[in-house]
Amino acid sequence: MSELDTIDTAILRELQKDGRISNADLAQRVGLSASACSRRLDILEKSGVISGYHARLSNKAIGYKMMVIVHISLSGQFAKTLTEFEAAVRRCPNVVVCYLMSGEYDYILRVAAKDLEDYERIHRDWLSALPHVVKINSSFALREIIDRPNAGL
Numbered sequence: 001m002s003e004l005d006t007i008d009t010a011i012l013r014e015l016q017k018d019g020r021i022s023n024a025d026l027a028q029r030v031g032l033s034a035s036a037c038s039r040r041l042d043i044l045e046k047s048g049v050i051s052g053y054h055a056r057l058s059n060k061a062i063g064y065k066m067m068v069i070v071h072i073s074l075s076g077q078f079a080k081t082l083t084e085f086e087a088a089v090r091r092c093p094n095v096v097v098c099y100l101m102s103g104e105y106d107y108i109l110r111v112a113a114k115d116l117e118d119y120e121r122i123h124r125d126w127l128s129a130l131p132h133v134v135k136i137n138s139s140f141a142l143r144e145i146i147d148r149p150n151a152g153l
Contacts (some may be wrong), residue, residue, distance in 0.1 A: 004049070007032065009153050012041055012049070019053050056149065064112035066072065066140065068119055070127065071105040073135035084131045092126040105137070
């Protein structure tokens with residue numbers, strides 16, 4: 001898809017506010033007919049600008065009251081090492097975000113845990129068992145200030 005115009009941006013803003021908005025209401029808010037809005041949405045979805053729709057859950061409300069930022073160093077950054085680590089970390093259900101990094105650590109993870117004992121279990125059973133890991137550094141988030149699903153438009 002080429003550059004987003006002001007109508008595309010308006011559609012995306014409205015969807016970020018309310019992903020369950022009806023097409024008719026969305027069209028009215030952005031000043032389009034329902035059919036034109038539907039076509040625009042289809043293009044935004046097919047081009048990958050909109051990568052999906054989901055319910056955004058509160059970790060705290062579903063029992064995960066602790067968020068841990070985990071820095072991981074591997075034994076090397078060979079293609080096989082990275083591939084094996086990434087395949088294994090995808091299987092860890094408590095890892096909610098994983099980034100391959102430049103700099104001091106190879107990966108940064110955001111891990112949801114119910115409490116300190118739960119994180120100890122996750123660390124023992126999952127993180128320590130990940131292939132090629134030589135160092136794990138965990139930091140415990142005291143309070144969430146911002147958790148945006150996307151950069152602002």
